[in-house]
Each structure stands twice: as structure tokens, then as C-alpha cells.
Amino acid sequence: MATAPDRLRKAVEKLKATGVRMTPQRHAILEYLLSTMSHPTADEIYKALEKDFPNMSVATIYNNLRLFKEAGLVRELTYGDSSSRFDANMSDHYHIICRRCGKITDFEYPPLIEVEEEAARKTGFRVDSHRMEVYGLCAECQ
Amino acid sequence: MATAPDRLRKAVEKLKATGVRMTPQRHAILEYLLSTMSHPTADEIYKALEKDFPNMSVATIYNNLRLFKEAGLVRELTYGDSSSRFDANMSDHYHIICRRCGKITDFEYPPLIEVEEEAARKTGFRVDSHRMEVYGLCAECQ
DNA sequence: ATAACTGCAAACGTTTTGCTACGCA
DNA sequence: TGCGTAGCAAAACGTTTGCAGTTAT
Numbered sequence: 646m647a648t649a650p651d652r653l654r655k656a657v658e659k660l661k662a663t664g665v666r667m668t669p670q671r672h673a674i675l676e677y678l679l680s681t682m683s684h685p686t687a688d689e690i691y692k693a694l695e696k697d698f699p700n701m702s703v704a705t706i707y708n709n710l711r712l713f714k715e716a717g718l719v720r721e722l723t724y725g726d727s728s729s730r731f732d733a734n735m736s737d738h739y740h741i742i743c744r745r746c747g748k749i750t751d752f753e754y755p756p757l758i759e760v761e762e763e764a765a766r767k768t769g770f771r772v773d774s775h776r777m778e779v780y781g782l783c784a785e786c787q
Numbered sequence: 788m789a790t791a792p793d794r795l796r797k798a799v800e801k802l803k804a805t806g807v808r809m810t811p812q813r814h815a816i817l818e819y820l821l822s823t824m825s826h827p828t829a830d831e832i833y834k835a836l837e838k839d840f841p842n843m844s845v846a847t848i849y850n851n852l853r854l855f856k857e858a859g860l861v862r863e864l865t866y867g868d869s870s871s872r873f874d875a876n877m878s879d880h881y882h883i884i885c886r887r888c889g890k891i892t893d894f895e896y897p898p899l900i901e902v903e904e905e906a907a908r909k910t911g912f913r914v915d916s917h918r919m920e921v922y923g924l925c926a927e928c929q
Numbered sequence: 930a931t932a933a934c935t936g937c938a939a940a941c942g943t944t945t946t947g948c949t950a951c952g953c954a
Numbered sequence: 955t956g957c958g959t960a961g962c963a964a965a966a967c968g969t970t971t972g973c974a975g976t977t978a979t
Binding site for chain 1: 942943944945946952953954
């Protein structure tokens with residue numbers, strides 16, 4: 646398991662390799678995403694970094710999130726609720742979401758390759774990925 | 788396999804049992820949802836029914852979709868794209884989505900019960916459901 | 930008759946865009 | 955120094971809401 650600073654350094658390298666520049670704001674957003682397990686929304690990132698960057702605009706958050714997504718550093722999670730969440734944990738894992746408090750918890754499970762294969766067989770698609778989430782009530786909300 | 792008019796009749800019954808009234812607009816929206824495999828957005832439903840109901844408002848579409856959802860007649864699909872899609876096929880099935888043209892195709896696969904069980908075991912959640920989609924390129928887009 | 934519904938327009942929250950000034954490389 | 959980027963505000967977008975008039979039961 647790589648340490649947090651280690652993952653940050655690798656992410657910065659990967660970003661720079663795509664030709665983008667490192668700005669303090671960009672660095673802070675990336676660092677925050679890599680440090681948290683909370684799958685924050687754009688607005689939550691905005692609020693979390695407000696004290697360090699009182700002048701940062703939401704547009705900067707969104708611009709950078711798009712950039713990170715394109716670089717393969719974060720995943721966008723679109724659940725039923727109003728806003729997207731962002732996950733910088735790119736390892737194979739799935740999410741379980743509490744219907745009551747909205748908490749998102751990671752859990753490990755072997756990738757569902759056989760579902761992808763069966764879907765490809767039945768539909769004629771060329772499959773590249775899948776997504777799965779489980780819903781329920783977390784321990785506190787039961 | 789039930790016929791389309793048959794499913795419509797059953798759906799109307801189920802709705803009426805919840806105490807709502809049947810209006811021509813409501814009936815048309817429901818009929819359209821049950822007749823198509825295309826998982827339409829609210830706006831697509833709006834456009835499809837425009838010729839029959841030139842004065843129908845989008846609010847009516849949204850009101851009814853919420854009602855249908857609460858009655859368990861349709862499912863709301865929230866993928867990454869900007870707007871929700873609605874699926875009146877309530878049988879156990881999963882979706883495969885084309886990254887290029889956005890087409891959504893149903894495919895059957897045994898429900899992933901064991902994933903739910905494992906998630907519950909690992910996280911302490913009480914699980915009630917899950918959601919899964921496969922992504923790729925459809926036969927035409929490859 | 931009356932409670933539920935439609936249509937309309939305005940409001941809402943999230944995300945995107947156009948632009949100017951700034952600052953990293 | 956030059957191009958990419960941040961900040962700002964306005965716009966865009968899908969969706970929800972409040973209300974007045976209409977309609978199914």
C-alpha cells in the first residue's frame with residue numbers, strides 16, 4: 646500500500662506528463678482528493694479548501710476535476726442525488742451507499758469479469774468497463 | 788411474456804389503487820414508457836407526446852415520473868450524462884451503455900446476490916439493493 | 930363537489946462558459 | 955516571455971416549486 650505523499654507525488658508526475666502546469670490550487674485539490682475517503686462533491690472540496698484559498702472559484706474546482714478525470718486520476722460517481730462525487734481511489738473496489746445518511750463506504754470484491762463477458766456475448770457490444778454499487782443502511786442508521 | 792396493452796392495464800390498476808386519478812396525459816406518459824425499450828429522458832417523452840398534447844408542460848412529465856417511481860412502475864437511471872432516464876421494465880435485468888452513441892441495451896444476468904451478501908458482511912450495512920451497468924461500444928459504433 | 934391535477938412561469942442547484950488578468954515553466 | 959490557468963460573473967441546463975384554473979371521480 647502506497648503512502649499518501651507517495652500517491653500524491655505519482656499523481657503530480659502523471660499530470661505533468663500530460664503537459665499541464667502545477668498551480669497551488671491544482672495541487673491542493675489533488676492533495677485533498679487523495680487524502681480523503683469521503684468521496685466529496687465539488688462543493689465540499691470548495692468548502693474544504695476555502696480557508697487556504699479564500700479566492701478560489703468553483704470553476705477552478707470543476708476545471709481541475711475534469712482534468713483529473715481525463716488523466717485517469719479520479720472517477721466521477723453519479724448517484725441519484727443532485728451532485729457528482731469524486732473518488733481518487735482508482736484501485737479495484739466497489740461502493741456501498743447508505744440510503745439514509747448518504748455515507749459512501751468502499752468494499753473490496755473480485756472484479757465482475759464474467760458479467761462483462763456475458764454482457765458482451767449477449768449484446769454484441771465491445772465491453773470496456775462496468776460499475777456497480779450496493780445500497781442499504783449503514784450500521785449507525787439501522 | 789405479457790403483451791403491451793396487458794402491462795398497461797395492470798399498471799393503470801396499480802396506480803389507481805394508490806388513489807391517484809387517471810388523466811389523459813398520465814395515461815399517455817405511462818403508455819409511452821411501457822411501449823418503448825429506449826429508456827427515454829423526460830425531455831424525450833415530452834417531445835414524443837408533443838403532437839398529441841401540444842400544451843403539456845414538462846412539469847407534468849416530471850410530476851408523473853415521480854408518481855410512477857413511487858408506485859414502483861418505473862426506475863430512474865442516473866448515468867453520468869446530464870439527465871435522468873426512465874425504465875418501465877421492472878423485471879430483473881441489467882444495462883449496457885454505449886460510450887459513443889449513448890444507446891442503452893438490456894441484458895439478462897442472474898442477480899448479484901453474493902455481492903450484496905459480501906458487501907453486508909464487510910461493511911456492517913443492512914443491504915437492500917444494488918445497481919450495475921456495463922459500458923462499451925455497441926455493434927454499430929465499433 | 931372537491932380533491933387532485935395540469936400548465937405556466939419563476940426559482941433552484943449544479944455545472945459550464947467567456948473573458949480578462951495572472952503566473953508557472 | 956508565452957501559453958496555460960485562475961477568478962469572476964453570467965449563462966446554461968435539468969429539475970422543482972407555487973399558484974390559478976381545470977377536471978376526474
